[in-house]
Amino acid sequence: MNAAARISWVLTGLSLAFLGLSAAFCLDLWGHPAKAPPIPLVDTNFISTATARMSAADLTRSGGDTSGLDCYVCHEKKKPLKLKLDAEGNVIVDKAHDDIVMGHGRHKRNNNCFNCHDETNLELLQTRDGRQLKIVESPALCGSCHGPTYRDWEAGVHGRTSGYWKRAPGETDKMDRKVCTSCHNPHSPPFPSRQPAPGPHSLHPPAKPPAQPERND
Amino acid sequence: MSDAKPSSAAPPSGEVSRRGFLRNSAVLASGIAALAASLAPLRHLNGYLSVDQFLQKYYKELTPKEMEKVLDRITREVEQQYQIRPHVHDYKPLDGVEFVYCLNLTRCIGCRKCVHACVAENNQSRDPEIQYIRVLKMPHGSLDMEKGDHNYAPASVPEKGFFYMPVQCQQCKNPPCVKVCPVKATWQETDGITVIDYNWCIGCRYCEAACPYFARRFNWTKPSIPKERLNPEMSYLGNRPRPQGVMEKCHFCIQRTRQGRYPACLEVCPAGARKFGNVLDPDSEVSYILKTKRVFIQLKEELGTSPRFFYYFDV
Numbered sequence: 001m002n003a004a005a006r007i008s009w010v011l012t013g014l015s016l017a018f019l020g021l022s023a024a025f026c027l028d029l030w031g032h033p034a035k036a037p038p039i040p041l042v043d044t045n046f047i048s049t050a051t052a053r054m055s056a057a058d059l060t061r062s063g064g065d066t067s068g069l070d071c072y073v074c075h076e077k078k079k080p081l082k083l084k085l086d087a088e089g090n091v092i093v094d095k096a097h098d099d100i101v102m103g104h105g106r107h108k109r110n111n112n113c114f115n116c117h118d119e120t121n122l123e124l125l126q127t128r129d130g131r132q133l134k135i136v137e138s139p140a141l142c143g144s145c146h147g148p149t150y151r152d153w154e155a156g157v158h159g160r161t162s163g164y165w166k167r168a169p170g171e172t173d174k175m176d177r178k179v180c181t182s183c184h185n186p187h188s189p190p191f192p193s194r195q196p197a198p199g200p201h202s203l204h205p206p207a208k209p210p211a212q213p214e215r216n217d
Numbered sequence: 218m219s220d221a222k223p224s225s226a227a228p229p230s231g232e233v234s235r236r237g238f239l240r241n242s243a244v245l246a247s248g249i250a251a252l253a254a255s256l257a258p259l260r261h262l263n264g265y266l267s268v269d270q271f272l273q274k275y276y277k278e279l280t281p282k283e284m285e286k287v288l289d290r291i292t293r294e295v296e297q298q299y300q301i302r303p304h305v306h307d308y309k310p311l312d313g314v315e316f317v318y319c320l321n322l323t324r325c326i327g328c329r330k331c332v333h334a335c336v337a338e339n340n341q342s343r344d345p346e347i348q349y350i351r352v353l354k355m356p357h358g359s360l361d362m363e364k365g366d367h368n369y370a371p372a373s374v375p376e377k378g379f380f381y382m383p384v385q386c387q388q389c390k391n392p393p394c395v396k397v398c399p400v401k402a403t404w405q406e407t408d409g410i411t412v413i414d415y416n417w418c419i420g421c422r423y424c425e426a427a428c429p430y431f432a433r434r435f436n437w438t439k440p441s442i443p444k445e446r447l448n449p450e451m452s453y454l455g456n457r458p459r460p461q462g463v464m465e466k467c468h469f470c471i472q473r474t475r476q477g478r479y480p481a482c483l484e485v486c487p488a489g490a491r492k493f494g495n496v497l498d499p500d501s502e503v504s505y506i507l508k509t510k511r512v513f514i515q516l517k518e519e520l521g522t523s524p525r526f527f528y529y530f531d532v
Contacts, residue, residue: 008236047333165477196370
């Protein structure tokens with residue numbers, strides 16, 4: 001075979017190879033890399049700005065069921081209320097109030113109903129210095145014990161806020177500051193634990209389960 | 218002898234032999250086919266870059282009139298893609314304002330609501346996922362980032378023995394990401410927010426490498442945002458849908474904060490751990506925190522980036 005014929009064969013071979021490759025490219029014969037499993041959309045509960053619970057004020061404002069705030073549907077107005085105590089001096093919560101879990105204060109020591117509620121008018125609250133407050137004015141009552149936290153709350157630094165950071169002095173309507181009971185249950189105030197939103201998904205499916213990071217505790 | 222029997226490979230000058238012609242045309246055809254094949258990815262480029270987009274000027278060189286045109290174009294593009302008419306604005310920094318973020322590590326419970334509120338507000342890609350905030354679960358008694366775990370998934374948080382540290386763009390006063398950008402597509406505005414011009418970014422990812430906080434994210438693919446989750450309140454430097462191949466990051470919800478509102482991550486925090494405001498205003502919440510609280514860290518303080526993001530503790 002002479003040189004010219006060899007060149008001719010080589011060129012023909014190359015041409016065919018290129019044609020084959022181009023056909024393969026155009027038809028996506030190699031396919032695509034394996035895809036990671038689709039990521040489901042996050043539950044809208046996780047992007048809701050609702051507070052942990054509803055305060056009495058929130059409940060009244062939103063037109064919710066406020067029948068629970070009507071004490072004198074069951075209680076009698078003139079009859080003074082006697083607390084039932086067990087052997088250790090803890091209040092026995094009546095069946096009608098069995099939704100109340102008592103857990104206020106270190107070792108649950110703030111366990112006397114009338115530390116906060118007014119025994120002469122059950123629809124009011126009373127501070128330790130004898131002021132009477134409406135149920136919706138609870139921050140002043142909480143503040144009578146939790147001074148530093150109340151001070152922070154007044155400065156807008158403790159607790160939930162929404163609205164505008166930019167507001168002239170006095171433009172209180174521009175900032176929605178939640179009250180204590182919007183997040184804390186007054187009978188059991190520690191902030192409740194909750195389910196976390198889903199964590200980050202990696203760009204590629206993991207080849208093997210990720211190793212647990214080292215802990216030193 | 219060559220005169221008597223002309224070689225087929227070398228015909229007399231000016232003539233084309235049948236074999237030579239066939240061979241040359243086969244080579245030519247395969248060459249063209251190979252070229253076409255190599256350009257095949259362009260088939261997917263439809264809508265990737267319009268002429269107007271390509272010819273658009275740098276953000277800082279745009280006159281107000283040109284900006285209006287650009288915003289109109291973005292509105293059109295978004296409407297075409299999502300069938301939702303967005304309100305695209307270009308909010309300028311406010312005078313006498315420097316934004317600062319404070320995060321209370323005592324209060325954070327690690328629920329990751331901020332992460333998802335941010336995704337919803339800022340039109341981040343859902344699949345593949347782009348998130349500006351990462352929440353690190355850290356063992357008590359240490360601030361060693363190496364011990365942080367962001368893949369935690371217990372039934373409920375907080376867990377005993379751990380605290381949670383959300384990390385996002387720290388809006389540094391001395392931002393390394395801005396220094397490395399070869400095209401100045403990212404810069405610091407006068408209110409302290411480091412922004413990105415998504416139309417000017419070339420996607421080199423230098424800034425991602427330079428950021429010590431892993432705050433910057435790259436759009437490897439065209440971002441996928443479900444229509445029903447699109448936030449139509451958009452800003453040019455903020456949450457308008459990004460093209461493929463550009464960087465993005467937290468911008469303190471520029472479309473909200475430059476109108477005086479709080480960022481989305483703050484409003485969703487159930488524990489009230491996040492505080493935001495103007496540090497130049499002595500009566501703002503952040504000034505109160507910086508004055509009275511145990512402001513413990515600027516993250517990786519030793520790097521000299523001087524973040525505008527402060528972590529603090531109660532008591």
